[in-house]
Amino acid sequence: MVRTYCWEAPKGEYKRMWELWKEFRIMVPKELRPGRATHELGAKIVDMAHQWGFECDYLGHAIGLYVADDPYISSSPKMQRYQEWTIMPNEVYVFHPMITAKDRKPPLAWIADMYLVGEDGTKWMTPFLPGLPEMIPT
Numbered sequence: 001m002v003r004t005y006c007w008e009a010p011k012g013e014y015k016r017m018w019e020l021w022k023e024f025r026i027m028v029p030k031e032l033r034p035g036r037a038t039h040e041l042g043a044k045i046v047d048m049a050h051q052w053g054f055e056c057d058y059l060g061h062a063i064g065l066y067v068a069d070d071p072y073i074s075s076s077p078k079m080q081r082y083q084e085w086t087i088m089p090n091e092v093y094v095f096h097p098m099i100t101a102k103d104r105k106p107p108l109a110w111i112a113d114m115y116l117v118g119e120d121g122t123k124w125m126t127p128f129l130p131g132l133p134e135m136i137p138t
Contacts, residue, residue: 001126002112004133017099017109018132020052029122038085042075056097063092
């Protein structure tokens with residue numbers, strides 16, 4: 001699990017990145033499901049970021065005995081760590097696309113949430129500290 005903390009509310013492009021993260025949190029439990037190919041999910045994530053005017057990379061991966069197990073979520077064979085894998089029930093994934101401006105320039109919006117894929121739905125396993133970003137009271 002990864003969280004980002006801020007002392008003041010994001011503004012401008014950075015604020016829009018966090019709004020995209022809100023959309024990702026709605027989309028992922030619906031799209032991370034049994035029978036779906038990880039690279040299809042990855043393509044949807046990347047396309048969504050592009051529609052918002054951003055880039056994203058390091059989309060996510062499974063979690064097992066190690067913190068970063070195969071399979072990786074990637075969008076195309078051009079991506080690092082591309083794999084073809086069909087999502088199955090009882091797999092746990094961490095979803096953590098790093099959202100950046102075009103050409104991979106700052107700012108960066110990044111968190112990580114874990115999801116358990118079930119037969120009848122996907123469960124968000126890390127609903128604590130859900131702020132996008134987490135605000136530190138001053």
